[in-house]
Every structure is written in C-alpha cells, then in structure tokens.
Amino acid sequence: MDHVDLLKPADSATRQSGCPVHQLKGKLRGAGLRPTRQRVALGWMLFGRGDRHVSAEGLHEEALKARVPVSLATVYNTLHQFKEAGLLRQVAMEGSKTYFDTNVSDHHHFFIEGEDRMVDIPAPRLDVANLPEPPEGMEIARVDVIVRLRKKG
Amino acid sequence: MDHVDLLKPADSATRQSGCPVHQLKGKLRGAGLRPTRQRVALGWMLFGRGDRHVSAEGLHEEALKARVPVSLATVYNTLHQFKEAGLLRQVAMEGSKTYFDTNVSDHHHFFIEGEDRMVDIPAPRLDVANLPEPPEGMEIARVDVIVRLRKKG
C-alpha cells in the first residue's frame, strides 16, 4: 500500500486494481476513512505527485485552482484525519504555520532559510552518532534532522 | 559576555561589574537595546535561571506572577527583539505556538511527545554522518537534531 503505487503509468488504468483513483480509495478505506469526494480529491493532490510539504492554506488554494470546491475547514479536518491515520506526518518548523509531509517513511529535511520551505534530504540514510541515553522511563520515538540552508555569499 | 556570567555567586554583587543586573544591562546595551525596566525584568527571567524554552504566553504569565506588570504585546516585541539581537534562538517545533531558546550555543533537543516540551540534549557534541551536499549555491547554516521521546511501555 505504498503511495508510490499511485504514480504507476496509466496503461493499466482500465483494470480496477491498476486505476490510481481506485487505489487511492482503497488506501483511504484501509485507513478507516470513507472515500468521499473531498478526501479523494485532496488525497489525489497530496499523494499523486510525489513527496510534498503542504500547509492547510496552501492545499486549499491549490484545490480551488483545480476547480475542486472544498472549504478551508474541511481541508484542516482532512489533513488532521490523514495524519491520525498515518498517511501524513506533521513536520516541525519554526513559525506559526503547521506543515504536513506526504512522505511518512524515515527521512530528514533541508530547510531553506528565507523561503521557509522544506525539501526532503535525498540521502538514503543519515547517521547520528553520540546519541545520549534518553531519560529514565523514556524511549526514542524518532530522530529528526533539519539541515538549515542559506544562500551562499 | 556569556549569559552564564549572570549565574555567578552574589559575593561580588557590591562591585558594579559583578552585579548581575548591571551585567544584564550591559548585555542589552551591547545588543543595541535600551535596558528599559521591562527588558531588564524579562531578561532576568530568561537569562538568570539557566537554559530555558519559553513561549510568549508562558513568559507573560510568569512575569505577572512575579509581580512584573508587562503587556503581552511587549513580551512578543521583546522576544523578537532579543532574537534579532542574537540573545535568543527561535526553535522549530510542530504545532501552532512559537518557542524561544535562551541557549544560543550549538546544541540539540529532546522533544517530549504528549507534553509538547523541549529539553536540551546534555551531550557535549553529537555527530551527523553521511550529510549530503547542499544544492548548488547553498551552504549549511546549521544542523538541528530533534530526538523525539515517548513514555516507555
């Protein structure tokens, strides 16, 4: 049920199992979410074009441009439902807006200063050494690395 | 002009150069900020008690409890002025609130899931291996590592 499946060429689109929209509906159902028109449309934008980092505001604008009438409140609700279902990950970013990442696999980020934008780090793996022991009764859930970039010169 | 100087024992408080408040005023002046009553009071809370991670809301409440009448707007303004002056660092945290770190030296963070709280990682140094090359025309400004902790069991 990897979301990359949604990017398969369309040559098999006539068979249901190869139809991207059908796959997306299955993905939603598998997450316990009804594949409503709005969720399918937003899911299509989120998972149909590779890895993305979106804010509610940005996704809403994009939906309107694509002639998909959906309310901002529904975008917020949908993003949080997708996050709860594990289809999205909320990313830590300084500032007041919340961003979501469509890539939920283990990976890290570049943060472009000035543009306040994030890009996945292409490295297959990135190791952190000298990691300290977590405090008593705690365990490490995940390690996030953010490499802040600025324009040279 | 390390802020840790503010934590020196008070035995030299009778000499101006050893007076913590006087040191703080110098620190503010050195940053190009007038040492007004409000800035000195907030600076005292921020830099006089070790490394801290604060939000505007939280610092404002703390100030009121300490009988320091200061408006929330001034707390916001002061935090941003301190940040511009390099006395504070804004930290990346998921969620809608902005947090500031009084420790501006090179270090990393534990993030306590559920409590939405950050703690400095005590490790003197933490190495990241296999760091990828930054894109053309970009350079690495900083590397932030966030170790997410959850309660065991």
Place this chain on the structure above:
DNA sequence: TTACGTGCAAATAATTTGCAGTCCC
C-alpha cells in the same frame, strides 16, 4: 529634550468548533 519603548485595543492570521444539511454504504 527627544527618539525610542510601552500599553492598550483593535486588526490580522491560524485554527477549531457547532450545527444544519448532504452523501456514502
């Protein structure tokens, strides 16, 4: 004195919620 700061309240931005109506299963 006088430019820089501050307080207040109003403006803006970001997000959540309540509820009547709509749509999937």
Place this chain on the structure above:
DNA sequence: GGGACTGCAAATTATTTGCACGTAA
C-alpha cells in the same frame, strides 16, 4: 436510512500593529 462527512460561520487562539503616552539617555 442512518451515521459519517461537509460547509459555513462563529468562536478560539496566536500574533502583529497603530497610536497616544511614558521614559532613558
């Protein structure tokens, strides 16, 4: 048909701004 979902608007929360007044240098 019925409960899950959506849209709208109003409520909350987070932050910024404008302006009259105060204060450090």
